[in-house]
Amino acid sequence: MSVGQNIPHDSSRGHVTGGSVFVDDRPFTQKEVFVLPVGVPAAAGTLKKVDVQAALQAAGVLAAFTAADLHHNCWGTIVQEQPILVQDRIGYYDEPAALLVGTSTEALLRARPLVKFDIEKAAPIFSIDEAIAQNSFIYKAHPFMCGNADEALKKAPHRLSGVFECGGQEHFYMESQACIAYPLEDGQMEIHSSSQHPSETQHVVAEALGLHLHQVVCIVKRMGGGFGGKESQAAPFAAMAALVAQKMRRPARLCLSKDDDMVMTGKRHPFKNFYEVGFDDDGKILALKAQLYADGGAYADLSSSILDRAMFHIDGAYYLPHAHIEGAVCRTNFHSNTAFRGFGGPQGTMTIESIIEDIAYHLKKDAFTVREVNCYGKDQNNVTHYGQHLDHNPLPDLFARIKQDAEYIRRREDIEKFNAQNTGKVRGLSATATKFGIAFTARFLNQGNALVNVHKDGTVQVSTGATEMGQGVNTKIQQIVAHALGLPADDVKVMATSTEKNHNTSPTAASSGSDINGAAALKGALAIQKRIAWLFQNILDGTPMNDTAECPPLDESRLNLEDFEFAHRTVTHKPSGQSFPWVELVKKAYFNRMSLGEYAHFKTEGLGFDKARSLGTPFNYFTNGVAVSEVELDTWTGEYKVLRSDILMDLGRPINPGIDKGQVTGAFIQGMGWVTTEKLSYSKDGRLLTHSPTTYKIPNVQDTPRVFTVAFIENNENHRNVHRSKAVGEPPFLLGISVWTALKDALKYKALSVPQLKSPATPEELLMELARHE
């Protein structure tokens, strides 16, 4: 059967042969125009005037639009406070402030320098420290308190305090923000967008243009990567294209270059976290006090939820008997930071993993033993600092098995020897864990709907709110539906996501795309399955079905669904052994005027979190994993390589283990990039300098671990999710942190005091820390 099998990604052939259509691959239509957003050359101040006259004179330029042309120039997923085009107050350098429209991209690029801005500059805020000093905040979270942290700290035999800092991260999806808006009759608008959230894109476009929601359709065939960067921030660019389409009554194409995308869109939030930790002689944490600061950039975007998730994940995989966690999002003059795989989780978890390394150094212990001592238990010490109980907690097993599989103890001994014998090179080894909470922390988002249509030849089209960004959600839904109806996967197609088929959808985010939409699709498929079984029952019962009589309405008392098996394009009544081809029953159902389509709605049950008390069950379940990484550091230059990484994950019963493995390797390398080479640099006036692959360095194939293994444990206990699977998108991202802690471990061999290491641990960061200990 289809579920649990490694069928190929539904677009893999298309991706390799070039057959897959992305937004900018859509053929040009007559009169179509190109749109180029132009950013302001200042990070803070007031925009007095935009002068487009000279640009309009340039060859190939047809029109220009500014804030005044929008019906409603304000958007925001949580708080509406961000302009689509700069109105007056400038939020960040290169914030879109004007749109140039022309007959070719080259014409627009030539004309762009001719757009002149009259700006009254103001003093910008370029760091978390400056924001704190100037009381510039977007959001302050309700504190998380459990036990009495102050008291426990006082009594603790050992205390450490410090600050952990991590940088932002560019999503670096291969397909930049892209949208084509087609004006339709009667003022309607059809939007083809590279968006993780077609419903929000529809809403922002409608509002910006003064249209009702029923006048706008947003369609997403696929994205060339999203990673969270197209959750909220696809919408304003769609609104820009739609504005041009509305004003000019011509199709409008806005596809950003990588450079423009990088300077205009938000990134992962940098964090600066202050902490005080108390622990005993074994390294067991007795209390943690932490104050988290996130750099939200210029606007609220999703920052408050991201900070919340950082606070939820500051425990990592470790039990905190007493905790007091506070958090705030700073408002600065950078691009508005946004969702990025992990959504604050990595910034929280990395803080505790760094603290664990420091505890180990302080006590002269191996950090692995400190992790074992603190790991959440199975029967005790298994309640989080916000009161959620961990069911079937596999973390102790994961640590125990990776210690064996990765030969941790032997390799530690080898490293001790290597480091004693070598000049110029030092090795480090470290394990970290992920315990990622699955669910949107905003409860209302944990719902989805699906449309399942069976055609007369027995093939099936499925539509859901899930968007395909390469992660394989379409393939998993295809498998779930095929499995339910007993069909080969090829008989099921998952269609482009469209707001006219699935409305009020949630973003494909929070790792929940397959969970929510897969469950909705399953619900729809099962309703059809039941209808077909009922028809079959009536055939068995000899119910007359002819020109004068039809199959009667469902009578539950006459149907035992368990008797029917749907497999191999055949439906079998097990007690009688009678069977019919699926397609024959489908045709018969049609002639009996029975519905062969189903619209299903699904919501995740059992979620509830009391924000005022910071207590409850925000998550449906947790996806868990551990990783061990080994690095070798060149102490002359700070350069390093990852010698080996072993990953062990609990993904429940994967719907498609091959796709899940791809998610794990991809997320790990992306996480590793965040903590190593991916450094964002800005000029003194706040302009992003690292805005292309020339200067912004995501890992390449040579950076991947020389030895790289991925394994899954068997776990059949996750009854809380579709087919007992577990979400995979974000959780393994956090395991990339093991490369950073391994580098920190390597530093310990040269350190005279607790090594201080920020993230990303660039060669420069490492060499300068080594120099401090010379």
Add this chain to the structure above:
Amino acid sequence: MRLLHPRYGVLSFRSYLCRCTGYEPILQAATHMDASAWVPLAERYCPAEYLKTFSTLNADEIIVTGTDKKVYAPARLQEALQIKARHPDVRLVSGATDLGVVHNKGRAFLDHVLILNRIEELQRLEHTAQGLWVGSRVSLTDFENFTASLYPEMSRLMRIFASPQIKNQGTLLGNVLNGSPIGDSLPGLMVLNAELHLQSVRGSRVVPLTSFYRGYKTFDLQTDEIATGLVIPPLPADWKLKLYKVSLRKDLDISAVTFAASLRLHQGQILEARIALGGVGPTVVRLSDIEKDLQGQKFTEALFVAAGKKAAAHIKPISDLRASEDYRRKVAENLFHKCFVELNTEMIPSSVEVTP
């Protein structure tokens, strides 16, 4: 069924960035396909009869004129020199690995260009009485392969210089004439005493690379001149060559600091020393003061540690998006030490003195 070796897979994918897979699934796919079914592009698209037609057409000069745009693609050097003399502002295009990027991004518009790709005279790569002649159209790949036995250290550096595709397209002379202070080939070429050959309709001249660079991207180059090639003198067996490129990412990255040392050693004595550093000022520089300090001295760790400290104090690097001034100084200092330790390890059995 013929399978690709996993290492070949890794090397082939050096030029690609993937943000989704972590590369592992791509490598798996690449190393599990039947490579015997693969037909090289040259066979598929360049059959012999095409090549014959191309070579007859190749003798003609090509000029394409459009609205406000002009492209010259001469077949002979003399034609190119005449065009350059008539149009001193024309942009020379060879491998286009740098200009192509700038053009694609709309930061430079190549409206008036002189393409050198069709000039066979510039393709020469051969030994001459003066040393290795590298014509200005010689690709980085050809240079890397040709120098594998001649200057193995140079060839090794070329491996992390860029991806295979870029090296097939880009030229060594392009790197030299781009003239960036972090041009990866420059420190090595400078300590090998390479000389640049320049030609114009007025005649030709030879400029040592060490005096070619006058300031940040300013050169000893007249507006009517075209560089035709580079001569790299041979490196006798008693010379040692060490080249380093330090960057944020090992592959496919632009350097923060580059270092080159060539030393003539005899019985633990440094007879001659040439040292060059890149990324520490507006041009790649030869450190003549330090070279003098090393010459005639015993090859010791203490000497190199001291030389590193002196170099760090001497250079004036800047802080930019690739690295800070402090880091560049520290790396420059440390590379002297690294150079000593690595050379010392290579020279076994060693008669040199090692200070603890």
